[in-house]
Amino acid sequence: MKKELTLITILLVGISLAGCSSSTQSKNSHPSSTTKVVKSITRKDYDQIKLANITAPTKGGSLLNSIKQSFGSPTSHHKVSLSGTSKKSAIQYSWNQLDKGFNASAVTVEFLDGHAIGKGYVLKHTTNRQYTSVESINSLNPGDSYESVIQKLGEPDSESVTGSGDMAATSALYLTSKKGAAVNLMFTGGQLQSKNQTTTK
Secondary structure, eight states, X not given: OHHHHHHHHHHHHHHHHHHHSOOOBOXXXXXXXXXXXXSOBOHHHHXXXXXXXXXXXXXXXXXXXXXXXXXXXXXXXXXXXXXXXXXXXXEEEEEOOBOTTSOOSEEEEEEETTEEEEEEEEOOOOTTOOXXXXXXXXXXXXXXXXXXXXXXXXXXXXXXXXXXXXXXXXXXXXXOSTTXXXXXXXXXXXXXXXXXXXXXX
């Protein structure tokens, strides 16, 4: 159990870093006859992506072809190493045609054996950004549910989720100042585990 949680945490951190970096343009990013092109992806579309666990990726999780049909052709894709597992690599696809009401510049989904095992969105840089107070974050306690944190702080500036159920690991980033200061909240199984100071610059 601890080994599986460690693997998920390692992958989650790797995916978060990969999602914030620039990726190479997909060679197959042109729409095909079987791909439905969607003008904009909403937060609801993102929330409806189902994830499978890394240890059993073929049992559940949204299928790659289904996501492509819903979201259209991805903007880019690249491999994401699964540290500590086999030599298999997940493939992370990115889409940037997002709805204006979705506070993100891109959505990423990681697939292993054609099944979604991780997803995330990258924060959008805007001049009128609202910052989360450090006092509000300090009021959070270990064990707080992800839902209660969202109710208290609002939607995070970026999010990365890996796995599902009790094995789900979530990273939620909240900006606390215009200088790029932020706090990364780590959840396992939907419960707050840690708060880490970081920077986005």
